[in-house]
Amino acid sequence: MNASERIDQLIEQLTDWRGKTFADLRKAILDADPAIVEEWKYMGSPVWNRDGMIAVANAHKEKVKITFSHGANLPDPDKLFNAGLDGKVWRAIDFLEGDKVNKRALKNLVRAAIEYNQSKSKKKAPARAAAKSKKK
Numbered sequence: 249m250n251a252s253e254r255i256d257q258l259i260e261q262l263t264d265w266r267g268k269t270f271a272d273l274r275k276a277i278l279d280a281d282p283a284i285v286e287e288w289k290y291m292g293s294p295v296w297n298r299d300g301m302i303a304v305a306n307a308h309k310e311k312v313k314i315t316f317s318h319g320a321n322l323p324d325p326d327k328l329f330n331a332g333l334d335g336k337v338w339r340a341i342d343f344l345e346g347d348k349v350n351k352r353a354l355k356n357l358v359r360a361a362i363e364y365n366q367s368k369s370k371k372k373a374p375a376r377a378a379a380k381s382k383k384k
Contacts, residue, residue, distance in 0.1 A: 251286045251287045251288040251294070252286050254288045254294075255274065255286060255288070255294045258270070258292075258294065258307070259271050259274070262307050265345050265346075266307045266311075266312050269312045269343050269347070269349060270305065270307055270312055272349040272351065273305060273312065273314055273343075273349055273354070274294070274305075275351070276349060276351040276354040276355050276358070277296050277302070277303070277354070277355075277358050278296075279351075279355060280354075280355040280356075280358035280359050280362075281298055281358065281359065281362055283298055284296050284297065284298045284302065284358075284362075285297045285298065289304070290304060293305065293306050296358075298361075298362045298365060299362060299365040299366045299369055300317075300318075300365035300368065300369070301317040301365075302316065302317065302358055302361045302362065302365070303315060303316045303317065303358070303361065304317070310344065310345070311342045311343060311344050312342075312343040313331065313340055313341070313342050313343075314340065314341050314343075315332065315338055315339070315340040316329075316338065316339050316340070316357070316361055317337070317338060317361075318337060318338075318361060318364050318365070319332070319335075319337070319338055319339025319340070319361075320335060320336060320337050320338065320339055321337075321364055322339070322357060322360045322361055322364060323360055324339075324357065325356075326350060326353035326356070326357075328341050328350065328353055328354065328357055329341055330342055341354075
């Protein structure tokens with residue numbers, strides 16, 4: 249079973265409000281960029297990547313949590329982040345029963361995470377090229 253199938257299965261098993269919330273989050277993430285890759289990591293958690301990790305999500309007893317791996321470095325004009333605000337790197341959004349997913353704002357946050365990942369890889373590339381030229 250691949251990662252996408254496992255995420256489908258997870259959503260199907262969440263028969264209460266968390267299943268719909270999880271499905272809405274997933275759809276917004278995947279709609280943000282067609283090159284996003286779904287993975288299954290961390291002992292059973294959906295992870296989304298594009299040029300590095302974007303976010304990991306989990307369904308807990310009373311909430312659905314999506315944690316952005318570099319959330320502290322991302323602009324959040326819509327004030328989606330409501331958890332992990334004191335962390336130096338990670339930021340999270342906790343969805344409770346009755347909360348609606350602001351898909352437009354979430355897509356913008358995902359795109360900002362992709363831009364951040366791409367900017368990190370561009371900064372690393374010249375260092376690798378310089379190291380290769382020194383070996384010659």
